[in-house]
Amino acid sequence: MEETIFSELDIPSGKVNKFMALTNIRTYPQGGCFIWAGTTPSKIGLVQKGLFRYLYTDQAGNGFTKSFMPERNFISSYSAMVQKRPSYFSIEALEDSTVLEIKYENWLLLREGHRCWDRLLLGILEKGFMAKEKRERELLLLDAETRYRNFLLEYPALEKRVKQHLIASYLGIKPESLSRIRKNLHGIT
């Protein structure tokens, strides 16, 4: 799978071998964490199989789902890793998952070696930045039903893979509200 992803991302195949030599493959059972909130992260992952979510927990123990990350996505607690401080959120496996992992220090070495890795990182950061810009706008401006419709368009495969209360948490609404919205939509369509 990596070959395909990296060729789509304009990484020369000789460089992919260099990357692969610096990575490990690890599996995470459903409910396991790639990063725990409160620990200082030092690795980046590429999801080969499975599904993760980024999870905030407030002081009262309530969870908020920041993002869903299915296969072919890079996962990391990027700000915390770069700033060498504890992560504010966890990255939790929602399914049994397999991740290709690279240590941050090795990632920095790769980047020194060839500019294709800077370009790759730029692409990842651009994608992340755009996703956050979109999410901020949706949370500020759109009502819950429109946010749910957008979610279905953006992640058509996730509706079936993710439990409804987690989708509600991602949309920033109560499970009861999501349930009402889904009934309305099915009534219409």
Next chain:
Amino acid sequence: MEETIFSELDIPSGKVNKFMALTNIRTYPQGGCFIWAGTTPSKIGLVQKGLFRYLYTDQAGNGFTKSFMPERNFISSYSAMVQKRPSYFSIEALEDSTVLEIKYENWLLLREGHRCWDRLLLGILEKGFMAKEKRERELLLLDAETRYRNFLLEYPALEKRVKQHLIASYLGIKPESLSRIRKNLHGIT
């Protein structure tokens, strides 16, 4: 000023000349816009003097302040520019301002020429990404008073330069709530 900024950002001085040759200086009166919502943006700016805000407006005409951008910040509607689609938000001058501007096509040419510009862009995107991550967390997890305290820590100079109702809009609260929080804080400290 550019010399200082670029040397802090590890841009060789010879490269700064190349950048400057591709830029224009423009002034924006208070209330003028660097980017209008609904138009497709094609430029990046470096604020030399003054202050801007990123502004969403909903269908009912209510404004939401996404960010404040004082001098020494790069401003752009980045996702829209890269995706060549209309911007969802405006970038409005809150004070009479001066901006060093570069067209996106020239920026792409610069990046082809030397990797220092990729590194600069990485730095800007990293900073933007971290700011958005922080803002998302604060909006989800912190109460309004704590968000206001954080705002004062992060932008100590802006309290005096920005009208209170805009700070309230940035914090996602009503002006009356901000006014109550400020009274409480002054009572305590």
